[in-house]
Amino acid sequence: MNTSLFIFQTLAPLLVLVSIGFGAHKSRIIQNSHVAALTRFTNDVCVPVIFIRLLSRATAPDTSTLTLISVYNITILIIFALSFFLARSFLQNKNIATFVGFGTIFSNTFLLGVPLAITIFGEQLAIPYLVIISIDILVVFSLILILLEIQNLPQKLSLPKKIITLSQKIIKNPIIIGILIGSALNLSSTSLHPFVDSIALSIQHMNTPLATIALGACLSQLGIRTHILLSLAVALAKVILVPALTLVLIILVGNVPALWAQSLLLMASLPVGISVFVFASRYDTAQNFAASTIFISTLLSPFSLAILLSLFEHWDLFISFFS
Amino acid sequence: MLFSTISIIAPLVFLGGVGYLLRLVNFISDDIMDALGTFTFRIALPCMLFRLTSTISFPSQFPFSLILAYYIPVALVYALNTIVFTKFFSRNYNTSIIASINACFGNTIALGIPIALITLGEQNVLPYLIAATLHTPLIIFPSLIFLSLHKPQQKISSLFINLFHTLSRNPNMIAIASGFLFNALPFSVPTPIDSALFFLQQAALPCALITIGGSLVRYGIRGHISQALTTSAVKVIILPLLVFLFAAFLFKLSFFEQQALIILATLPTGITPFLIAGNYNTGIRISTSTLFLTACLAAPSMTLFLYLTAYNAPSP
Numbered sequence: 240m241n242t243s244l245f246i247f248q249t250l251a252p253l254l255v256l257v258s259i260g261f262g263a264h265k266s267r268i269i270q271n272s273h274v275a276a277l278t279r280f281t282n283d284v285c286v287p288v289i290f291i292r293l294l295s296r297a298t299a300p301d302t303s304t305l306t307l308i309s310v311y312n313i314t315i316l317i318i319f320a321l322s323f324f325l326a327r328s329f330l331q332n333k334n335i336a337t338f339v340g341f342g343t344i345f346s347n348t349f350l351l352g353v354p355l356a357i358t359i360f361g362e363q364l365a366i367p368y369l370v371i372i373s374i375d376i377l378v379v380f381s382l383i384l385i386l387l388e389i390q391n392l393p394q395k396l397s398l399p400k401k402i403i404t405l406s407q408k409i410i411k412n413p414i415i416i417g418i419l420i421g422s423a424l425n426l427s428s429t430s431l432h433p434f435v436d437s438i439a440l441s442i443q444h445m446n447t448p449l450a451t452i453a454l455g456a457c458l459s460q461l462g463i464r465t466h467i468l469l470s471l472a473v474a475l476a477k478v479i480l481v482p483a484l485t486l487v488l489i490i491l492v493g494n495v496p497a498l499w500a501q502s503l504l505l506m507a508s509l510p511v512g513i514s515v516f517v518f519a520s521r522y523d524t525a526q527n528f529a530a531s532t533i534f535i536s537t538l539l540s541p542f543s544l545a546i547l548l549s550l551f552e553h554w555d556l557f558i559s560f561f562s
Numbered sequence: 563m564l565f566s567t568i569s570i571i572a573p574l575v576f577l578g579g580v581g582y583l584l585r586l587v588n589f590i591s592d593d594i595m596d597a598l599g600t601f602t603f604r605i606a607l608p609c610m611l612f613r614l615t616s617t618i619s620f621p622s623q624f625p626f627s628l629i630l631a632y633y634i635p636v637a638l639v640y641a642l643n644t645i646v647f648t649k650f651f652s653r654n655y656n657t658s659i660i661a662s663i664n665a666c667f668g669n670t671i672a673l674g675i676p677i678a679l680i681t682l683g684e685q686n687v688l689p690y691l692i693a694a695t696l697h698t699p700l701i702i703f704p705s706l707i708f709l710s711l712h713k714p715q716q717k718i719s720s721l722f723i724n725l726f727h728t729l730s731r732n733p734n735m736i737a738i739a740s741g742f743l744f745n746a747l748p749f750s751v752p753t754p755i756d757s758a759l760f761f762l763q764q765a766a767l768p769c770a771l772i773t774i775g776g777s778l779v780r781y782g783i784r785g786h787i788s789q790a791l792t793t794s795a796v797k798v799i800i801l802p803l804l805v806f807l808f809a810a811f812l813f814k815l816s817f818f819e820q821q822a823l824i825i826l827a828t829l830p831t832g833i834t835p836f837l838i839a840g841n842y843n844t845g846i847r848i849s850t851s852t853l854f855l856t857a858c859l860a861a862p863s864m865t866l867f868l869y870l871t872a873y874n875a876p877s878p
Contacts, residue, residue: 251754256761259605268604269597276597280590437573438580441768448765452601 260455287417294421463531474536581775608737615741635804660845668829676767790851
């Protein structure tokens with residue numbers, strides 16, 4: 240299939256769903272209160288279930304690839320820290336800073352990433368991609384959750400009480416519970432029973448439509464003009480800067496199997512993930528920034544993905560040039 | 563064969579149970595239920611209906627035997643239940659009619675269509691859609707006429723104008739009508755839009771099951787247990803049994819037509835009878851209890867009758 244047509248066909252349904260949400264809010268089918276409620280449901284029910292499914296079936300990569308993934312995760316944490324502190328320094332609204340950092344590093348790993356990975360690499364060869372996104376989600380979500388919970392702690396509390404309250408909040412968080420269950424299943428080599436897995440898959444199917452419809456409704460409710468420049472900057476960083484840095488890392492680490500390297504690069508090049516909006520709604524912060532950043536980065540991503548797919552076509556030549 | 567039938571129905575029951583439990587322990591609140599209901603019934607299901615009706619291939623002849631095999635048993639059950647309620651339970655005429663609507667009117671759209679899609683497959687769902695589309699005109703319209711006969715201050719004409727007005731604003735009706743209209747056009751739905759509608763279609767069933775499961779917490783059994791049990795037994799045992807006999811032996815319908823009618827017959831009672839009961843201020847507790855009881859009893863009934871159909875006429 241023609242590359243640009245393929246990218247268009249993968250991205251377009253997402254934009255159609257966002258448009259349906261936008262239209263539903265404009266025609267008052269979806270009320271303002273529904274947006275928060277829908278994202279809360281995806282956050283508390285769908286995302287934890289997805290974690291259980293994903294983590295329970297993840298397989299471990301080899302040593303060189305593990306090195307690359309570790310270096311990648313350290314790098315995105317540095318990018319997160321840079322964008323977070325830059326945003327805190329320059330923005331009046333400090334609460335947005337966490338989401339600036341989150342938006343810069345977190346990709347649309349499921350909705351766009353999985354079908355793209357399966358089409359580019361084939362169903363069997365997409366497993367490295369699934370392993371990489373499992374680790375990425377685990378690292379990024381844990382970091383963001385802890386940060387958001389810290390920000391939401393009452394200032395008056397003493398440090399020991401803050402630590403106890405934080406621990407209680409984190410341990411009760413449905414996503415953390417999902418991560419723990421998924422990891423426990425993985426470590427004990429227990430797979431989900433097919434019956435339970437089919438239920439989990441049904442719940443997973445709810446996630447994308449609910450989140451995108453809520454996102455569209457939020458765009459209608461709050462507009463994208465408020466943080467348009469900031470959103471554009473974060474979107475550009477996500478679809479250009481992060482993949483460029485990832486490519487540099489791949490070259491520097493060297494000797495990484497092509498499939499793993501390409502999977503990592505694909506994940507890094509994807510537009511901002513819908514979870515950024517889900518979290519923003521859950522913590523009632525920066526929803527309009529999150530929604531507009533996702534929207535803009537999705538509009539920009541066909542260009543970055545087209546470059547990426549061209550690079551994959553000439554991968555051996557490219558890597559041999561640097562080795 | 564029995565195992566494969568159970569393997570289709572059990573996850574649905576389990577998902578409904580998940581919704582019921584999550585709402586019971588207040589893990590999902592009323593506002594989430596409200597938002598999920600809006601998403602399901604006003605966006606996901608209409609989009610699914612549009613996708614189905616805009617792509618389906620129509621038969622060359624109208625399937626009269628399919629309609630008769632379902633609606634003759636419905637008429638018999640309706641009459642039987644009304645007689646039982648007036649003579650045996652000594653209930654007044656309007657309450658008996660409300661009970662009979664409960665005994666015949668299933669949750670054909672929110673539950674029925676996704677279940678039919680899973681059980682029959684997208685290519686064999688047409689018999690279900692045809693029979694289900696006639697559900698409201700052939701059950702609710704006559705019932706409203708019967709009810710208005712005992713409410714002389716209400717004119718039948720104004721009743722139908724109100725009904726038409728309500729239906730013309732119903733998202734499912736709009737989706738079905740626009741789907742059929744689009745079906746007649748010489749071009750198909752563009753791929754990106756179709757993919758987006760497919761995402762919504764995939765979400766429709768779990769959303770509907772969780773929403774309906776959660777909403778059952780609000781209903782529960784609210785009295786008139788023997789009457790509600792009778793209505794529920796008529797809905798999930800006698801109606802499916804008659805439909806099975808008519809479809810399999812009298813009209814000798816095809817396998818998929820039989821299965822479509824069994825799904826339709828065994829569905830739990832829909833919300834409409836409860837709304838009508840509220841409107842006429844009678845039979846509310848029977849409707850609430852029947853809604854709850856049929857939701858609990860529908861799964862074993864559907865499993866049993868789908869198994870009987872498959873046993874009698876093995877899948878082609």
